[in-house]
Amino acid sequence: MELLDQEQRDFLCSGVSISLAACGDDRDNCVIRAVGCKFVDDGRRIAVFLRHSRSPDFFRFVQATGRIANVFCLPSTNRTIQIKGDDVRVEAFPAADLALIEGHLALFLKQVVPLGVPESVARTIFAYDPADLVMLSYVPNAVFTQTPGPKAGELLGRAA
Template sequence: MSTLISSELADFISGPVMMVVSTRDQRFRATIGRGTGALYDEATGLIDLFVCRAQWPDVVENAAPGGKIAATFVRPTDYLCYQIKGVIEDITPATEAEAARGQLYVERMLTLMEALEVRRAQLSHSLCARDLMRIGFHPSDVFLQSPGPHAGERLAGVTA
């Protein structure tokens, strides 16, 4: 297990959380989209984040090996929030199994949000499990982003 990604954080990012992912273009302008599930692979040290290419084409287009990425993971039931920054290792189309996992993620999040009185129609257009791409990245920094006095606090990071 990476010193940056604890088993608790690995469970958190693969759980019922909303995800916002940002990559940047060659002029360093941010592009932002929603993630459709994530996993931490202890063996490789990569976080695999899934993004709908059809819905967030700029995020995917700017996700190049060696490029920077930031992903924010928010649990809607209590707004516990972490941001993980890193360097992209690779980007590939999702496998059939990963696409099925993405579809389960969408259904799970729509159900959870509905229980929190957010109508499916409000989110169904921004949660997408088709044409998924897997962006694998090595985490370099972890920040607590929950509202409060510790928002923005670095929890772990690679030092130069």
């Protein structure tokens, strides 16, 4: 069963803010910001692009547990989807995907600049060294709405 419909897939690649959280078995945790995403393996896996040096703890936790929570939030509306996965792979970043990151940044700027975020600040948040990028991918096993309001936390789908 596909947990994400086409509209939700399009949303994930629409200039959203992308954050991931991981925790160790001791429940120590951390959060890292991604700079873009795509779908891989015929659309079965979500792949996010991360700066490896930004959070060594994040990658240590992922290696130990294989689990992540991934949040996608559209700044102009606060619409938010959280996706969980427990089969995380960290792989080399495909250099051909640099254009996806630049496209994601352009869409993100269209979201945040009208809200008063200076473009220079957003570009600083997204700054990366291509040599530091990795691709993390996973198959979604649970999807939740996290948009603020009465339905926040509502389960949208779970893998069987």
